Amino acid sequence: MPTVDPGLVEQPSRDSVTRAEAILATTVDAVMVIDERGLIEVLNPAAERMFGYAAGEVIGRNINVLMPEPYRGEHDGYLANYLRTGQKKIIGIGREVVGRRKDGTVFPMDLAVSEARVGEHRSFVGIVRDVTERKQAEEALRESHRQLETALAALQTKGEEVKVMSQQLWQAAKLASVGELAASIAHELNNPLATVSLRMESLLAQTAADDPRRRLLEVVEQEVDRMADLVANLLQFSRRGQQRASSVNLGEDLVKTLELVQHHFRSRHIRVVQELASDVPVIQADRQLLRQVFLNLLTNAGDAMPEGGTLTLRSAPGFLGDGRPAVVIEFADTGLGIPRELLPRVMEPFFTTKEEGKGTGLGLAICRRAVQEHGGTIHITSELGKGTTVRIALPIGNDTNVDH
């Protein structure tokens, strides 16, 4: 049997070379072949298109012209390292690297490298795929992922806000319904209380002054009065938007209201000084509501001066904080004063320092609401042991909440 010269097998025929070239020419992927020194032997048309070089320009040149720095400087080292150690870093593995076109632009590419030996000749074949589009798609995907995460975070924040807001709304609704409940109970209590009060009066009238039961009846009457006060205050506090506007001369109404407590003041040695300007304009307001305000403030001042003192009432034209013209009224007493830490709380509903049964703590809350409904402001300054001044400013003109 004739033996086959192995040299013949390893030396490709002219035919097979042509066939290989034809295959390379039509391969869609870019193919490059280099020798052991890294010099380019083959660059197929797909690789020419990819890198922008004609094969003739780069054949015989180092493959590193197709790489940007730092790979360009390092490639010779990689190759030498492999030839010396046989340790494969890329051959048969493939990885994503960066290519450089003739015009200097760089692009990501997948590179698969294999080694081919033809006799003593060693070549390395690189097959390259431009993955710019894939990278862009990946980046777009990452970007939309990031956007999604941002949107999600924003949504979560909004969710929190909605939660807080609905809690606040719930709280407000609860308060409003408590107010309504209090008002309707107060309303229901009004009639029976009036009946009890009338019956008490007639019972007292029928009871002789020295009757031992009289003392008991008086106690009951006092308690009924207290209940009536509380009910009246609750009704006052929960009433809304039912004002009746008329032309009000505040100084006049202040003096009229003062008459109601004058007797009480005198017996307590409280001197009242009136500093009422004559040029105070008439305003459109709910007279009854404002008298209630005045009465509350006069009562507070009286209560604050158990040992007597001076209450100065002032009224004068002035301005609101925002510059609107107003009528300013002041109640300045020389009473006990309010501790600094309590001052911010005195206008809260049900805040009272008065002993059980003496105050409902609704007086100032009613004042504040009434003044605000008139588009005005109320301000309290106080010094412990020296006295308290309540200052009310009510706008002149029609921009109030009062129905005309």
Ligand SMILES: Nc1ncnc2c1ncn2[C@@H]1O[C@H](COP(=O)(O)OP(=O)(O)OP(=O)(O)O)[C@@H](O)[C@H]1O
């Ligand atoms: N002129 C004042 N001097 C000192 N403290 C005052 C004065 N006015 C109000 N206060 C304090 O503010 C608290 C609340 O006053 P507010 O008029 O709202 O309720 P009250 O007088 O306690 O009860 P109510 O008026 O319902 O009978 C009072 O209990 C008192 O401590």
Ligand SMILES: [Mg+2]
């Ligand atoms: Mg009061």
